[in-house]
Amino acid sequence: MSLRPLxxxxxxxxxxxxxxSAGGIVIPDNAKEKANKGTVIAVGNGKALDNGDVRALAVKEGDVVLFGQYAGQEVKVDGDKVLVLKEEEIFAIVE
Structure with a gap:
């Protein structure tokens, strides 16, 4: 299964x-914070504007982005967890 965002x-x-950790201590999964960085694996066709035009998204597949800790909706695809979020929930593209 694959996802094609709208x-x-x-x-x-x-x-x-x-x-x-920096000191070599193993951090258990339940003590780790969720990552706020990820790789874009799919993008929608763009944002619909009031005049009917569609504005292309600023991010593209392969971009590494930063987002809020509670941004988006987590879903499982072929056993992998991914986030589906709106472009406006992305803070920055890591260059």
Whole structure:
């Protein structure tokens, strides 16, 4: 199964943080914060404007983006967890 987001929606796969602290201590999964960084794996066709035009999204597949901790909706696709969020929930593109 694959996802094709609609309109101004974006599908993002979280980039997980290291399981070791700087001091070499293993951090258990339940103590880690959710990553606020991910890779865009699919984008919608754009945002519909009031005049009927469609504005293309600023992000594209492969971009690494930053987003809020509670942004989007987490869904499972082929056993992998991904986020579906609106473009406006993305803070920045990492360059």
């Amino acid at each position: 309109h101004d929606r974006v599908v993002v796969k979280r980039i997980e943080e290291e399981a070791l």
